[in-house]
Amino acid sequence: MPAHTQAHVQHTPPALTETQWATARWEDDGGPAYEPPPGPQAGQWLRIAAAMAERLPELAGREDVLVTCEEQTRSGAPAAFFPTLAALEIDRALFAPLNPATIDPARSGDEERYPVAWGAFTHEAAHAAHSRWSTPPPLRGTALDSAAQLLEESRAEHAHLARRPGDRRFLRSAVHTLVLADFTSQTPTDRWQAAAAAGLILARRDAGILDEDETETLANTITGILGSDLLEHLAQIWSAAHATADEDGQTMLEHAEAWCQALGADPASPEPVPDPTGRRGELAEAIGKVVAAVTANETAQAAAHARVEAARTARKQAKAAQVAQARQAAKTAEKVFAPGQRPYTPGKPVKGQRGRSPVTGSRLPTGAEKAAAGQLARALRAAAYRERITTVTSSAAPPGRLNMRQALARDAQKAAGATPTATPWTRTVHRPNPTPPLRVGIAVDVSGSMSAAAGPIASAAWILAKAAALTDPDSRSATVAYDRSVTAITAPGRAPQRVTQFDAGGLGHSLAEALDALTAGIDLDRPGAGRLLVIASDGYYRQEEAARAAERITALRATGCAVLWLAFDPDPRPLPGTTVLELTDPAQAAAAIGQAATAALATTQP
Numbered sequence: 001m002p003a004h005t006q007a008h009v010q011h012t013p014p015a016l017t018e019t020q021w022a023t024a025r026w027e028d029d030g031g032p033a034y035e036p037p038p039g040p041q042a043g044q045w046l047r048i049a050a051a052m053a054e055r056l057p058e059l060a061g062r063e064d065v066l067v068t069c070e071e072q073t074r075s076g077a078p079a080a081f082f083p084t085l086a087a088l089e090i091d092r093a094l095f096a097p098l099n100p101a102t103i104d105p106a107r108s109g110d111e112e113r114y115p116v117a118w119g120a121f122t123h124e125a126a127h128a129a130h131s132r133w134s135t136p137p138p139l140r141g142t143a144l145d146s147a148a149q150l151l152e153e154s155r156a157e158h159a160h161l162a163r164r165p166g167d168r169r170f171l172r173s174a175v176h177t178l179v180l181a182d183f184t185s186q187t188p189t190d191r192w193q194a195a196a197a198a199g200l201i202l203a204r205r206d207a208g209i210l211d212e213d214e215t216e217t218l219a220n221t222i223t224g225i226l227g228s229d230l231l232e233h234l235a236q237i238w239s240a241a242h243a244t245a246d247e248d249g250q251t252m253l254e255h256a257e258a259w260c261q262a263l264g265a266d267p268a269s270p271e272p273v274p275d276p277t278g279r280r281g282e283l284a285e286a287i288g289k290v291v292a293a294v295t296a297n298e299t300a301q302a303a304a305h306a307r308v309e310a311a312r313t314a315r316k317q318a319k320a321a322q323v324a325q326a327r328q329a330a331k332t333a334e335k336v337f338a339p340g341q342r343p344y345t346p347g348k349p350v351k352g353q354r355g356r357s358p359v360t361g362s363r364l365p366t367g368a369e370k371a372a373a374g375q376l377a378r379a380l381r382a383a384a385y386r387e388r389i390t391t392v393t394s395s396a397a398p399p400g401r402l403n404m405r406q407a408l409a410r411d412a413q414k415a416a417g418a419t420p421t422a423t424p425w426t427r428t429v430h431r432p433n434p435t436p437p438l439r440v441g442i443a444v445d446v447s448g449s450m451s452a453a454a455g456p457i458a459s460a461a462w463i464l465a466k467a468a469a470l471t472d473p474d475s476r477s478a479t480v481a482y483d484r485s486v487t488a489i490t491a492p493g494r495a496p497q498r499v500t501q502f503d504a505g506g507l508g509h510s511l512a513e514a515l516d517a518l519t520a521g522i523d524l525d526r527p528g529a530g531r532l533l534v535i536a537s538d539g540y541y542r543q544e545e546a547a548r549a550a551e552r553i554t555a556l557r558a559t560g561c562a563v564l565w566l567a568f569d570p571d572p573r574p575l576p577g578t579t580v581l582e583l584t585d586p587a588q589a590a591a592a593i594g595q596a597a598t599a600a601l602a603t604t605q606p
Contacts, residue, residue, distance in 0.1 A: 044100035045069040051106035059125035079120040081127040119174025126160035133249025144267035148256035151241040154203035158242045185281040188274035194225040203238040214293040221286040329516035336517040343485035358446040358502040377470035400427035437474035441518030445537035450504040462499040469495035484508030492521040512548035531561040539573030
């Protein structure tokens with residue numbers, strides 16, 4: 001039987017070494033207490049052990065266990081639990097290659113960085129919580145004791161997973177540490193050792209720790225050694241052990257005795273001596289394949305988990321950025337649409353410099369402009385129209401339209417004495433689908449390159465705003481002009497009575513801030529309305545200006561807002577994500593804008 005099955009749970013403290021005996025005799029003779037010189041990282045390991053002791057109650061439900069991190073464990077195993085001392089020790093090597101200064105078990109989630117060490121710790125915590133019995137001293141060292149401790153390994157983990165199923169992957173990560181080291185190329189391929197491999201690996205499969213595909217190779221190897229009937233009998237024994245209570249030591253000893261009898265071993269004698277001429281290394285090779293499969297699956301699982309966490313983090317960051325952007329957009333809208341229509345200049349204010357308003361006056365709309373606004377309003381209403389919702393229902397009784405095939409089927413079901421299930425009556429109900437209101441935001445470029453189009457764009461802006469107001473009482477529009485500053489032309493929710501005139505001679509392009517003001521001012525990013533953003537510009541921006549504006553346009557498109565780009569220049573440079581309308585004749589702008597706006601709006605969802 002592998003030695004580690006007896007090293008994990010130490011019912012008696014390990015024997016003192018010669019150095020420990022000498023130290024004890026020295027202290028008995030009156031010498032000062034010997035304190036070994038601390039290692040270079042001794043303080044860090046004391047801190048780590050204390051933090052693990054603080055986490056142990058959540059794993060084992062016990063607060064009386066002392067945890068130590070040893071350079072060489074007293075038991076010789078990577079980790080061990082001493083019931084009589086209420087002590088748990090773990091080998092520092094399990095944390096390699098991490099620097100002890102970076103290890104912080106007190107922080108929940110830090111254990112993800114050292115799953116093997118935490119898996120060994122979890123295994124010992126399972127013993128601390130559930131191994132509440134011990135082999136009587138006269139029977140220790142016998143085959144019965146070895147079999148009992150073997151069965152206790154998977155039983156304790158099975159009981160632990162019933163309380164904490166989330167610890168499964170840590171126990172899986174520690175399989176190499178807990179099992180493989182005790183099966184080497186010199187391990188004989190005999191019945192007793194094959195049964196031990198089954199009790200340590202296949203029993204963990206049945207306990208829900210390992211997967212069947214991971215243990216298939218080992219199961220085939222052990223079947224070839226023991227035979228399917230004997231292996232099935234052993235599986236029944238460890239399954240019965242899994243159902244045994246924590247304090248029921250007598251039943252565990254009975255299971256151990258049945259184990260010995262199944263393998264033809266004397267329970268009261270030491271473990272059977274292997275045949276020195278037998279095959280060796282076969283079990284170690286098969287268990288190595290199990291460990292490799294578990295490692296590969298855990299690596300893939302960890303990678304998938306990392307991708308999910310990265311996606312979750314990205315969503316949180318995007319949501320936080322979206323909230324921050326919405327907050328900033330609201331502040332921008334307050335400044336742009338503040339009473340007085342003073343230009344708002346983004347960025348840090350420069351002393352002595354104030355934004356120049358492009359507004360030069362206003363005039364009454366012409367008859368042609370009024371007619372164009374009415375025509376555009378009708379076109380926008382048609383584009384926003386939604387078909388009635390049609391619902392077809394079937395029933396066993398009127399009202400509705402009779403389906404004779406279903407009626408005959410229902411009569412046949414009744415005649416046969418069966419429960420009628422046919423539904424011969426069909427009813428079609430048409431419900432109106434309310435036409436949503438409109439939200440139209442208009443951003444006009446008044447930089448120097450747009451001077452030739454200032455008149456037609458002013459006319460088009462009034463027509464669009466007026467048409468939106470005529471479509472529905474709940475419809476709203478807003479218009480801003482932008483160069484380096486952003487100036488409100490039409491405030492949100494106000495139908496323009498006069499055509500605002502402006503000149504185009506500014507510098508720079510604050511389109512991003514203009515879009516923020518329109519988005520927050522009339523809720524262009526909020527579903528529930530037909531939403532349209534119209535940008536009139538030639539697109540001659542600096543790279544940073546274009547990138548910031550394109551980001552806003554992409555976000556609006558993602559919410560279902562249509563974006564129309566009006567270009568009066570022979571060589572327009574529209575930003576991506578927009579529906580481009582190039583107007584070679586500014587005098588024909590109104591009609592062309594109406595057609596493009598209705599087409600863009602019809603393809604979006606409110």
